Amino acid sequence: MKCPFCGEADTKVIDSRPADENTSIRRRRQCDKCNKRFTTYEKVESIPLVVIKKDQTREPYDRAKIERGVFRSCHKLPISVDDMNLLVDKVETEIFNKEINEVPSSLIGELVMEGLEKLNAVAYVRFASIYREFKDVDTFMEELKKILDK
Incomplete structure (x- = not known):
């Protein structure tokens, strides 16, 4: 996942937990280069309706x-x-x-x-x-x- 602060491609997941009543996963990430933290959400891609x-x-x-x-x-x-x-x-x-x-x-x-x-x-x-x-x-x-x- 690309860092939104410095653009570095290498980031690591430091915490994962379910979100939105178990319909997505919240991940806390940290950039290996600038050490800033940010959050991403992973969700199942649904059928375009x-x-x-x-x-x-x-x-x-x-x-x-x-x-x-x-x-x-x-x-x-x-x-x-x-x-x-x-x-x-x-x-x-x-x-x-x-x-x-x-x-x-x-x-x-x-x-x-x-x-x-x-x-x-x-x-x-x-x-x-x-x-x-x-x-x-x-x-x-x-x-x-x-x-x-x-």
Whole structure:
């Protein structure tokens, strides 16, 4: 590993430990030339994932988009950030476990809705109102009736 301070190619690992819930390895390194220390992270390279949108265009998968949708849906509700991140992690895990290169955005949306439905009914309705693009009050009320019937 090249030293970020002096550019020397020879560095040694002085400490290794798991990071990010055992999904990566954190390594403390020391440069043999300048003796400065720095940290690197080693992570498994994942399959590049492409999302197929409703209009059939394709774009690279972006976890931040799922996070934004979940966080907006849960805004001002008694839901912890940890719970929201756990939901996003579960959705992401389910997507990557399919081991496919392309995933429809509709699948991602349905997975988020399933998770929000279990987490908080108001957050679920907020997300559903945007995701399902309710055109009028009647379709919105139908979705609410589904929740109330459960």
